[in-house]
Amino acid sequence: MAQSVIVQVGQCGNQVGCCFWDLALREHAAVNRKGIYDDSLKNFFRNVDTRGAGDGIDISKGKICSLKARAVLIDMEEGVVNEILQGPLKDIFDSKQLITSVSGSGNNWAVGYKFFGSLYRDQIVERLRQTAEHCDCLQCFFIIHSMGGGTGSGLGTFILNVLEDEFPEVYRFVTSVFPSGEDDVITSPYNSVLAMKELNEHADCVLPIENESLFDIVSKINQMVTSGKPGQTVKPESLVTSNEGGIKKKPQKKPFDTMNNIVGNLLLNLTSSARFEGSLNMDLNEITMNLVPFPQLHYLVSSLTPLYTLADVNIPPRRLDQMFSDAFSKNHQLIQADPKHSLYLACALLVRGNVQISDLRRNIERLKSSLHFVSWNQEGWKTSLCSVPPVGHSHSLLALANNTCVKPTFMELKRRFTKLYKKRAHLHHYLQVDGMEESCFTEAVSSLSSLIERYDELDATKDLPIEDQRRLNIVI
Amino acid sequence: MSIVTIQLGQCGNQIGYEVFDTLCRDLNSTQGFCSKKENELYETSCKEHFFNEEKNGVPVARALLIDMEPKVISQTLLKAAHSGRWKYGQHSHFCQKQGSGNNWAYGYSVHGPKHKESIMNLIQKEVEKYDSLSGFSTIMSMAGGTGSGLGAFLTQNLRDTYPNSFIINQIIWPYGTGEVIVQNYNSVLTLSHLYRSSDALLVHENDVVYKICAKLMNIKQISFRDINQVIAHQLGSIFQPTYSSEGSFQYRRNLLGINWQVKPPLSGVPALEKGPSNKDPHFNTSVANLVILRGKDVHHADLGGFKDPALYTSWLQPSDAFNEWRTQRAFNKYEKSAALVSNSQFLLKPLDTIIGKAWNMFASKAYVHQYTKFGIEEEDFLDSFTVLEQVLANYCNL
Numbered sequence: 120m121a122q123s124v125i126v127q128v129g130q131c132g133n134q135v136g137c138c139f140w141d142l143a144l145r146e147h148a149a150v151n152r153k154g155i156y157d158d159s160l161k162n163f164f165r166n167v168d169t170r171g172a173g174d175g176i177d178i179s180k181g182k183i184c185s186l187k188a189r190a191v192l193i194d195m196e197e198g199v200v201n202e203i204l205q206g207p208l209k210d211i212f213d214s215k216q217l218i219t220s221v222s223g224s225g226n227n228w229a230v231g232y233k234f235f236g237s238l239y240r241d242q243i244v245e246r247l248r249q250t251a252e253h254c255d256c257l258q259c260f261f262i263i264h265s266m267g268g269g270t271g272s273g274l275g276t277f278i279l280n281v282l283e284d285e286f287p288e289v290y291r292f293v294t295s296v297f298p299s300g301e302d303d304v305i306t307s308p309y310n311s312v313l314a315m316k317e318l319n320e321h322a323d324c325v326l327p328i329e330n331e332s333l334f335d336i337v338s339k340i341n342q343m344v345t346s347g348k349p350g351q352t353v354k355p356e357s358l359v360t361s362n363e364g365g366i367k368k369k370p371q372k373k374p375f376d377t378m379n380n381i382v383g384n385l386l387l388n389l390t391s392s393a394r395f396e397g398s399l400n401m402d403l404n405e406i407t408m409n410l411v412p413f414p415q416l417h418y419l420v421s422s423l424t425p426l427y428t429l430a431d432v433n434i435p436p437r438r439l440d441q442m443f444s445d446a447f448s449k450n451h452q453l454i455q456a457d458p459k460h461s462l463y464l465a466c467a468l469l470v471r472g473n474v475q476i477s478d479l480r481r482n483i484e485r486l487k488s489s490l491h492f493v494s495w496n497q498e499g500w501k502t503s504l505c506s507v508p509p510v511g512h513s514h515s516l517l518a519l520a521n522n523t524c525v526k527p528t529f530m531e532l533k534r535r536f537t538k539l540y541k542k543r544a545h546l547h548h549y550l551q552v553d554g555m556e557e558s559c560f561t562e563a564v565s566s567l568s569s570l571i572e573r574y575d576e577l578d579a580t581k582d583l584p585i586e587d588q589r590r591l592n593i594v595i
Numbered sequence: 596m597s598i599v600t601i602q603l604g605q606c607g608n609q610i611g612y613e614v615f616d617t618l619c620r621d622l623n624s625t626q627g628f629c630s631k632k633e634n635e636l637y638e639t640s641c642k643e644h645f646f647n648e649e650k651n652g653v654p655v656a657r658a659l660l661i662d663m664e665p666k667v668i669s670q671t672l673l674k675a676a677h678s679g680r681w682k683y684g685q686h687s688h689f690c691q692k693q694g695s696g697n698n699w700a701y702g703y704s705v706h707g708p709k710h711k712e713s714i715m716n717l718i719q720k721e722v723e724k725y726d727s728l729s730g731f732s733t734i735m736s737m738a739g740g741t742g743s744g745l746g747a748f749l750t751q752n753l754r755d756t757y758p759n760s761f762i763i764n765q766i767i768w769p770y771g772t773g774e775v776i777v778q779n780y781n782s783v784l785t786l787s788h789l790y791r792s793s794d795a796l797l798v799h800e801n802d803v804v805y806k807i808c809a810k811l812m813n814i815k816q817i818s819f820r821d822i823n824q825v826i827a828h829q830l831g832s833i834f835q836p837t838y839s840s841e842g843s844f845q846y847r848r849n850l851l852g853i854n855w856q857v858k859p860p861l862s863g864v865p866a867l868e869k870g871p872s873n874k875d876p877h878f879n880t881s882v883a884n885l886v887i888l889r890g891k892d893v894h895h896a897d898l899g900g901f902k903d904p905a906l907y908t909s910w911l912q913p914s915d916a917f918n919e920w921r922t923q924r925a926f927n928k929y930e931k932s933a934a935l936v937s938n939s940q941f942l943l944k945p946l947d948t949i950i951g952k953a954w955n956m957f958a959s960k961a962y963v964h965q966y967t968k969f970g971i972e973e974e975d976f977l978d979s980f981t982v983l984e985q986v987l988a989n990y991c992n993l
Binding site for chain 1: 605609664665666667669670692693694695696697698740770771772773774775776777805808809814815816817818819820822950951952954955956958959960961962964965980981984985987988
């Protein structure tokens with residue numbers, strides 16, 4: 120079985136990462152009753168004998184001794200990472216997995232990328248190499264970061280470049296939190312657009328997330344939970360926003376934890392079929408193979424259902440089909456987008472739990488007439504069935520869509536960027552960083568524009584009649 | 596005469612398990628509707644083809660399990676061992692840590708050459724166990740990366756290494772509405788390559804089997820297990836022992852002895868298999884048909900309808916194109932059962948559909964970069980399309 124490494128960069132990246140590790144431990148604890156270090160644990164965790172000196176020897180089989188996360192934690196401030204190291208998750212990390220500094224990146228992409236990048240490059244490469252060496256088959260790096268700040272955005276995308284240079288065969292999946300309109304970081308449009316260029320060129324696959332969407336989901340759940348309707352008690356561990364049963368205890372929960380847990384669950388569901396068995400497996404390399412028809416178009420909109428499970432067993436479970444319908448509603452998407460009314464290039468359904476092929480087929484048949492697929496991929500569905508459901512649920516669905524509905528997010532980003540750039544506001548903060556020039560800005564916005572253009576071209580084909588291409592003529 | 600079954604990829608291994616399980620259950624069935632001696636002959640013949648006898652009595656399947664990632668093989672080995680009725684050989688599997696990612700090019704150009712030596716050695720070791728080898732039967736899906744790409748590569752190598760052995764590929768034809776988005780590319784590449792090396796392609800369409808489960812068997816929540824069991828049942832009903840000619844009391848030794856090849860250059864023509872034979876008023880023109888009858892009153896059944904010249908192409912006599920095998924021993928507790936293996940125009944529509952979809956996608960160049968990355972160029976695609984369009988045209992003209 121192959122392994123994955125999480126690279127969490129910046130405050131957002133590390134806080135999300137932390138939620139992810141908590142949920143991962145919870146999920147494996149629920150499945151792995153005997154405490155044996157098995158193949159599914161191996162994906163994200165090492166089993167280490169820490170009694171000896173040094174790094175600890177990896178134990179590949181047998182009872183779990185001490186689990187260590189396959190992670191690299193990077194931040195240019197110490198606060199967040201230190202808190203993790205003193206918190207309940209401290210045992211799964213060791214000091215060799217961290218890179219921290221003191222002064223932070225000042226919400227400046229150029230500082231993160233150019234300054235800290237060059238300063239810490241060697242150390243970063245060394246840490247990554249060490250982590251990679253502990254894997255007998257490293258398949259994928261997951262980068263978690265935000266786009267709007269300085270470290271996650273700048274240093275995060277610098278690391279993306281490093282990964283491509285040093286580990287070209289290993290996939291690079293990036294979970295990027297995009298800034299919302301009311302972001303309090305004024306320069307977030309600059310940071311995001313500069314980072315986008317790097318994502319365009321060096322990521323295999325990007326899962327954009329918008330805080331607004333996460334917030335909406337949290338509100339929806341809160342409404343549900345506090346509605347006080349009879350029979351509406353929710354199983355606490357089933358909430359997509361909760362880490363109930365995990366290691367972190369309530370008083371230590373941070374304000375963004377509920378939102379971050381959603382992203383943590385996203386990553387768990389994404390990798391479930393790679394970790395657990397099922398009748399139709401989907402590995403990470405299959406995600407890029409099926410969902411990225413052209414190298415540039417690798418932005419995937421994700422949606423998770425169900426958001427919770429009702430605790431009352433007397434209430435019949437919501438029909439399985441409802442789960443599929445929800446996955447396509449705009450309220451369940453993790454960015455502000457409406458895939459139903461835009462054009463699908465490809466769609467993947469990762470199902471977990473007690474769902475069979477007939478349920479899948481029935482729902483695909485039912486839904487496809489209301490969705491628009493691009494002419495050359497009319498039946499562009501990739502499906503997987505994993506037998507192990509998430510904690511608290513009997514089944515779940517993660518839908519990944521390569522859909523032109525990401526375009527508005529990018530256009531809005533460009534608009535905000537242009538508004539600032541026209542006035543040359545705050546530009547000097549960037550240009551005074553060594554290695555940073557105005558061409559970085561113009562190239563970045565040009566890269567974003569050409570991406571938007573590609574989506575435009577595809578959208579233009581949406582309502583055209585589909586013509587079959589003329590086939591080869593054969594002479595017998 | 597032994598048949599070496601090679602199970603490739605997730606699909607191949609999951610189905611392979613069901614096949615051997617079905618064969619074993621049938622073997623142990625007490626409802627053979629025939630004499631004890633008859634039953635013993637049947638058992639011996641079946642074991643000769645498919646199982647090795649081990650000292651403690653649990654038969655070992657004559658099979659090799661190959662996959663590029665370990666999860667499915669582990670599951671399959673475990674299930675067999677737990678059944679208590681049969682098992683796989685201890686050293687009969689080969690797997691790696693990372694799969695083919697649904698990428699035919701990766702299966703064919705990367706995994707193939709890299710693991711060629713190890714896999715061919717494994718096959719050689721298995722072949723050496725038998726006095727006589729009837730041939731190879733591979734089970735693979737067309738839609739994914741390992742079964743399809745590595746499967747095509749391996750079939751080529753089997754042909755090169757064992758030029759006189761019979762090779763039949765059991766191909767699982769994917770659902771029309773996708774399991775895999777690039778399944779049409781993978782299918783086109785697989786079929787065109789198999790044509791060059793295989794003797795026969797036995798096709799199982801997921802859509803058709805699904806309908807059997809839904810409409811004929813009334814299964815409400817159909818799982819892949821149900822689908823695989825139907826396919827296993829169909830395969831069992833063809834491959835279990837039958838008599839070699841009318842009146843003889845010896846079970847056919849060379850199971851795969853049918854002359855599938857009809858007329859050059861059509862070597863390696865695909866055959867279609869259906870469960871219970873049902874005919875519709877418009878007959879698909881056939882090149883060859885084989886009917887296998889098992890069970891009670893088998894010698895009284897009238898198969899005259901199959902000898903109707905209207906069923907066959909004008910340049911064939913029904914007597915040359917039609918074969919019938921009958922055996923009294925019932926299969927899988929069905930008092931009477933019939934199987935039809937047909938080489939006909941039945942495959943025209945599915946094949947045309949797959950080529951059409953793949954061609955539409957290819958015209959826009961979507962996903963092509965994923966293949967060129969591993970050495971399958973646009974010309975290779977075009978070659979494959981050409982080969983298949985020719986096959987289509989040939990069948991059309993029957």
